[in-house]
Every structure is written in C-alpha cells, then in structure tokens.
Amino acid sequence: MRKSLFSILLLFFCLGCSTVPLTGRKQLSLIPSSQINSLSFQSYDDVLKESKLSNNKQQVNLVKKVGQNISSAVEKYMKQNGLEEHIEGFQWEFNLIQDDEMINAWCMPGGKVAFYTGIMPICEDEAGVAVVMSHEIAHAIAEHGNERMSQQLALQLGGSALSVALNQQPQLTQQLAMAAFGLGAQVGVLLPYSRSHESEADELGIYFMAMAGYDPKEAIPFWQRMDAKGGQRPPEFLSTHPEPENRIKNIEKAIPKAMKYKNQAG
Ligand SMILES: [Zn+2]
Numbered sequence: 618m619r620k621s622l623f624s625i626l627l628l629f630f631c632l633g634c635s636t637v638p639l640t641g642r643k644q645l646s647l648i649p650s651s652q653i654n655s656l657s658f659q660s661y662d663d664v665l666k667e668s669k670l671s672n673n674k675q676q677v678n679l680v681k682k683v684g685q686n687i688s689s690a691v692e693k694y695m696k697q698n699g700l701e702e703h704i705e706g707f708q709w710e711f712n713l714i715q716d717d718e719m720i721n722a723w724c725m726p727g728g729k730v731a732f733y734t735g736i737m738p739i740c741e742d743e744a745g746v747a748v749v750m751s752h753e754i755a756h757a758i759a760e761h762g763n764e765r766m767s768q769q770l771a772l773q774l775g776g777s778a779l780s781v782a783l784n785q786q787p788q789l790t791q792q793l794a795m796a797a798f799g800l801g802a803q804v805g806v807l808l809p810y811s812r813s814h815e816s817e818a819d820e821l822g823i824y825f826m827a828m829a830g831y832d833p834k835e836a837i838p839f840w841q842r843m844d845a846k847g848g849q850r851p852p853e854f855l856s857t858h859p860e861p862e863n864r865i866k867n868i869e870k871a872i873p874k875a876m877k878y879k880n881q882a883g
Pocket residue numbers: 752756810815818853854
C-alpha cells in the first residue's frame with residue numbers, strides 16, 4: 618500500500634512538475650492554474666462576505682497602495698523576463714478586514730490579498746506593510762497553494778483521478794483549498810506553510826519589495842517586531858517558520874541580490 622502510494626506520488630512528481638521563478642526550485646503542481654484560481658476566487662468572495670471590512674480609510678488606502686505598487690512591479694518584472702505564465706489569470710485585489718485580534722495577512726492564488734487590522738500596528742508604516750505584502754504575494758507567485766493542495770490530494774486520494782476528485786468531491790476540495798491557501802483555521806484543517814515555503818516567501822518577498830522601490834532592509838526590523846509580539850497565539854508567520862534568528866540571517870543573506878533588483882527598478 619505504502620509502496621504503491623509512493624509510486625503514485627513519484628508519477629505525479631514527474632508529470633506535474635513546475636519551477637518556482639527566481640529561486641529555481643522544482644515543485645509538485647498537479648492542478649491547472651485556471652482551476653486553482655477559480656477555487657481561490659470563490660473562497661475569497663466567501664471570506665469577504667463573512668467578514669467586516671475596515672472603514673479606517675487611511676489604513677485601507679495604504680494596503681491598496683502598497684498592493685498596487687508591489688503587484689505592478691512584479692508583473693512588470695515577470696513580463697520583461699519571460700515569466701508571465703506565473704501571473705496568468707491573476708486578478709489582484711487588496712482588502713483590509715476589521716479584526717484587531719488577528720495578526721495575519723494572506724494572498725490566495727491569483728492575487729487575492731487580505732490584511733487584518735491586527736497586523737497594522739506591527740507594520741507601523743508603509744515599509745512594514747510592504748514587507749508583509751511582498752511576503753504574501755510571494756506565496757502566490759511561487760504557487761505554494763497549488764503545491765500544498767497537490768501534496769494533500771496526492772496523499773488523501775491516492776490513485777483516484779484528480780479531475781474526478783475535484784469535480785465530484787466539492788466539499789473536500791474546498792476544504793483542502795482553504796487549508797492550502799493558508800486559511801486552515803477557518804475550516805478547522807490546519808495546514809501551516811512549511812519552513813521551506815516560509816523561507817522561499819521571505820527570500821522572494823524582499824526581491825519583490827526591492828523591485829517596487831522599497832528598501833529590503835526594512836524586513837529585518839519588521840520581523841524583530843513580529844517576533845517580539847510572539848505570545849500565546851502565534852501569528853501565521855510565527856507558527857511554522859524558521860527560528861527568528863535564522864529567518865533574519867536568511868534575509869540578510871538575500872539582501873545584496875535584492876539590492877540588484879532595486880537598482881534595476883531605478
Ligand atoms: Zn508566510
């Protein structure tokens with residue numbers, strides 16, 4: 618049983634492989650992005666319907682402005698470097714949800730971003746918002762949602778055809794999708810981002826910040842503030858990620874490369 622599962626996984630791996638832009642890591646990617654995006658857009662609408670949007674105009678505008686800056690810079694870079702397949706079908710959207718208890722933000726596949734008001738004090742200013750925004754956008758550009766969902770589907774459904782599963786088990790699919798997109802708490806399925814995904818989002822994130830003209834060094838004091846906030850209910854960022862010191866070391870290592878992207882952006 619175990620052995621056959623592994624052969625199936627291996628087969629999936631050979632058939633459904635793609636490459637993360639900029640880092641070059643190979644990943645499992647079984648679900649067509651059009652399908653992932655439509656699941657994502659549906660989930661995003663559901664979350665927004667169930668949530669109260671912030672009416673703090675200043676903060677709402679800041680989230681939208683930074684989101685625009687970073688997404689445009691990333692799109693421009695992808696197009697100029699023949700990587701546009703990674704943003705195909707994206708429909709960017711940036712919203713701020715009123716919930717002071719939630720120290721969180723996420724970006725679902727296809728560019729659907731939400732910040733919670735609870736993270737705004739840790740962001741402090743535009744640069745802090747840019748750190749979080751670019752980290753979350755990096756999860757979407759690196760297609761971590763597709764990868765996580767592919768892994769879960771391969772594990773849970775074994776050999777049954779994925780297309781059949783996606784069409785005939787809508788509830789399971791929706792639950793997996795929400796969990797894979799980083800919203801596990803909402804459906805009771807916790808599926809934290811792995812350390813490798815967190816490190817990759819940190820690295821890509823500071824490149825994206827730099828592309829949009831922000832100073833990637835701002836990521837360091839932000840993560841120090843986030844770390845200090847730790848406490849009994851760790852935010853998404855703190856639940857699975859590398860030790861804070863390692864995280865900061867990794868970011869420091871990537872800064873020289875990030876500065877090159879910044880200079881290219883002019
Ligand atoms: Zn993350």
